[in-house]
Amino acid sequence: MLRVAVILGSTRPGRNGEAVAKWVYDVAKKRTDGEFEYVDIKDYNLPLLDEPLPPSLGQYSKEHAKAWAAKINSFDAFVFVTAEYNHGIPGALKNAIDFLYKEWNNKVAGFVSYGGGALGTRAVEHLRLVMAELQVATVRNQVSLSLFTDFENFSIFKPAQVQEKYVNSMLDQVIAWGGALQTLRTRK
Numbered sequence: 502m503l504r505v506a507v508i509l510g511s512t513r514p515g516r517n518g519e520a521v522a523k524w525v526y527d528v529a530k531k532r533t534d535g536e537f538e539y540v541d542i543k544d545y546n547l548p549l550l551d552e553p554l555p556p557s558l559g560q561y562s563k564e565h566a567k568a569w570a571a572k573i574n575s576f577d578a579f580v581f582v583t584a585e586y587n588h589g590i591p592g593a594l595k596n597a598i599d600f601l602y603k604e605w606n607n608k609v610a611g612f613v614s615y616g617g618g619a620l621g622t623r624a625v626e627h628l629r630l631v632m633a634e635l636q637v638a639t640v641r642n643q644v645s646l647s648l649f650t651d652f653e654n655f656s657i658f659k660p661a662q663v664q665e666k667y668v669n670s671m672l673d674q675v676i677a678w679g680g681a682l683q684t685l686r687t688r689k
């Protein structure tokens with residue numbers, strides 16, 4: 502069974518991301534083709550990257566880096582739930598990604614974003630570039646939520662009904678590609 506992390510990428514108090522990520526996780530849990538886990542980067546208390554050696558060497562010295570590496574290593578695929586901060590991903594998410602290397606490699610990612618006029622899609626485009634460097638395959642189908650129409654007063658998450666269908670379309674691709682890349686990792 503493929504293990505898929507639903508990763509919540511914003512950490513600020515009162516973040517909208519928490520309701521979004523929990524909803525994605527709830528939709529995912531109804532499926533029988535994967536094992537899903539909710540991962541909140543805030544729980545890992547990662548400081549700004551403080552490892553002396555490049556993450557690509559995999560020689561982590563700090564307990565928080567080791568714990569984060571063990572968690573990410575345990576997954577075959579990822580669904581990133583990301584806000585858009587100044588047309589990019591939140592710094593906390595970039596920092597959490599930068600901590601590791603091999604733990605991401607040859608795996609798959611799908612995306613759920615939320616935001617104003619552009620629905621967080623610029624953050625996803627940013628994240629796709631970051632994933633490319635980490636050798637993560639990114640699926641086409643994505644979920645783009647509007648602070649105007651999928652939230653009440655920009656703060657109470659009430660997704661349009663159709664969005665659940667989009668989550669499942671994205672997950673269909675994540676599971677399919679996740680299986681293919683699992684084969685590659687096993688061969689290695």
Ligand SMILES: Cc1cc2nc3c(=O)[nH]c(=O)nc-3n(C[C@H](O)[C@H](O)[C@H](O)COP(=O)(O)O)c2cc1C
Pocket residue numbers: 511512513515516517518519584585586587588589615616617618619620621648
């Ligand atoms: C630092 C910062 C920068 C932001 N920049 C953008 C932006 O570029 N585009 C956008 O659509 N919304 C932007 N917003 C609004 C966010 O989409 C909105 O606050 C959202 O709820 C943030 O996610 P969070 O609540 O999970 O932190 C920004 C918000 C913050 C805090």
